[in-house]
């Protein structure tokens with residue numbers, strides 16, 4: 001009896017080979033290949049493609065290499081589907097959840113920020129999307145931009161151009177953590193796997209990472225600005241670069257006109 005059941009299960013499985021989901025996460029796959037892998041896996045999981053994809057997005061880890069491609073897929077998704085109340089709400093709660101991984105929040109935010117304002121949930125309206133470009137200064141061990149400002153919680157698309165002859169990276173770090181993270185990067189230069197890890201210290205004070213950019217190349221990174229107004233240093237942690245190769249990202253609340261207090265107005 002047991003043998004018969006086993007044979008039946010084996011036959012059923014051979015009739016329905018598992019969908020190949022590897023195309024979705026393969027760095028070399030095209031957008032079309034990713035989308036067809038996603039559709040096949042969603043069918044197998046008996047879910048709608050967008051529901052299946054949202055589950056995958058929620059599972060993105062810290063500094064996950066899939067963040068950029070998942071973000072590109074969701075940013076070009078059918079806007080009518082994304083703006084459905086249940087989907088938009090799910091994405092919005094993921095974006096607001098500061099305990100979720102930064103990568104999952106970025107992808108959720110890209111989905112909603114890509115919608116025209118008329119299709120965005122009311123709570124999403126204040127979210128800004130800004131682009132920042134930073135270029136390394138050849139032979140000077142410095143970024144050309146020493147400072148920029150963003151609104152709390154806004155979506156930042158940062159591009160680092162590297163015309164220098166050396167490799168450089170870009171890490172956004174917690175307030176006052178510049179020296180700590182810079183020194184940790186220096187120490188990684190003395191370990192065999194420092195280069196493999198792109199000199200990114202394993203620390204909660206590292207908030208966003210753009211790995212090493214080769215000479216003559218550019219790389220981009222999406223991240224969500226912290227919600228707490230403060231000055232957040234950014235730095236290149238290639239050993240010995242941090243002392244001069246750094247800058248400040250200021251998170252500043254939008255300036256709103258003071259609301260008159262009716263009581264004090266009466267006293268005048």
Ligand SMILES: [Cu+2]
Pocket residue numbers: 167168169236237238241245
């Ligand atoms: Cu550098």
